[in-house]
Amino acid sequence: MAYSTSVQRHKTREVGIDDHVVGGDNPIWVQSMTTTDTADASATLAQIKKLEDAGCEIIRVTVPKKADVEACMAIRDHITIPLIADIHYDYRMALACLEARTPSGRRAVDKIRINPGNIGGVERFKEVVRRAKDQGVPMRIGVNSGSLEEDLIEKYGFPCPEAMVESALRHIEIAESLGYHQMIISLKASHVPTAVECYSLFAQKSDYPTHLGITEAGSREYGTLKSAAGIGAILLRGIGDTIRVSLLGDPVPEVKAGFDILRATSRRINEPEVVACPTCGRLDIDLERIVAEVEQRMKGLKHPLRISILGCLVNGFGEAKEADIGIAAGSGKGIIFKRGVPIRHVKEEEMVDALWQEVMRFEEDTPPLESYLKKQEQKQQKSALTVLG
Structure with missing residues (x-):
């Protein structure tokens, strides 16, 4: 698609x-x-x-x-x-x-x-x-x-x-x-x-x-x-x-x-994309393990989802909101977002299972990236108008 x-x-x-x-x-x-x-x-x-x-x-x-x-x-x-x-x-x-x-x-x-x-x-x-x-x-x-x-x-x-x-x-x-x-x-x-x-x-x-x-x-x-x-x-x-x-x-x-x-390059997306923040000293969850487990579970799926997993609160909330499904975590717990809306709190040990549950519940009849990409395009246009105006 x-x-x-x-x-x-x-x-x-x-x-x-x-x-x-x-x-x-x-x-x-x-x-x-x-x-x-x-x-x-x-x-x-x-x-x-x-x-x-x-x-x-x-x-x-x-x-x-x-x-x-x-x-x-x-x-x-x-x-x-x-x-x-x-x-x-x-x-x-x-x-x-x-x-x-x-x-x-x-x-x-x-x-x-x-x-x-x-x-x-x-x-x-x-x-x-x-x-x-x-x-x-x-x-x-x-x-x-x-x-x-x-x-x-x-x-x-x-x-x-x-x-x-x-x-x-x-x-x-x-x-x-x-x-x-x-x-x-x-x-x-x-x-x-x-x-x-x-x-x-x-x-x-x-x-x-x-x-x-x-x-x-x-x-x-x-x-x-x-x-x-x-x-x-x-x-x-x-x-x-x-x-x-x-x-x-x-x-x-x-x-x-x-x-x-x-x-x-967003030219053809036929499987989930898992986005994770880089490793830095602010991490206080085992992000590498969580991302590896999520990627392993996503193998074989054809949903073109954007899944964001952020391991600290500096950029976590903003970036998690921009994904189809995202999690912003810190201090051993996190908040799961669905299309920008916070839907549940989870503990670190529950994150992989919780994300998987939300992926399975995601609306398959709606192109998941459509709203995200349109929002990004609107942001770019608004930014350009601000610069020009």
Whole structure:
């Protein structure tokens, strides 16, 4: 469910990928990519199943050889999410994927991703576009700062945002001249400011939906932080229709990181958000234990609630009132608030159970964050009028 925020989403056209629609007012989908040798269909399928269980909504596999195409034909009937073929260098693999069918007769891949910097030139790109159009299969044009076309490097001197956007627009124009419009665009860089500027500049010039990511982000810890900084900054500009957090190693943590970024930026919230005050010398309850127990209980819930747990009285009352359900505590006891109204007093040892009871009682037929976000927007508008007045 979509919720209004003070950030206006960049309006993009819609592109269907199997039963998922990218762009427009549709959800911002979370993607990942397998790390297995795609030709090992059993290992690749097993990893996709783990990613599905983690909540992954679109999956991409690398297809550099014919055996990988055959693996896609074996895999697609056994997964529930769209399958994307990632193509580099050999345009013939894109053509093969577009023609491939599973034993049940369905398409082996639901989308292809090509890199305009290494697909082999304009004529080969056109051949892929014509085949994709004939088959009715969407395509992601994935511009990457590390593999930009040579003529653009010569023109600009380095892979700057202007060069990357020109690459994307150039290939969009070629595809449109052939009557093809089922495109999603990505402009990935490992340098966060470059990536943010790329997507911002592209959004000024096009309404094609975009896939967000910070390429070569790095190890799990730093890569997650770097991706949050980059993807989050772009999302807060209202840009982005699918995302992938690219991390070194096991891809499963990419999925949670993606949903966490969407939740933190209020672009898509599909589970409770637990907010807690930082540790300081004013705490006089075991806040760390309470928060850990609350988060554990909330796992699996799909209510988009904002739950605030504050361990002292300095900011506790104000911040607890702004949450859907909040608690302001001190001296071994606390007050629970529901939508800003105090409803009960509890002892420290009762807090987790009491919060859980209130979550279960919460009105499921009313979007919980709607009132909170609208109130925040009204506060911002009132503050702006005060400054101007």
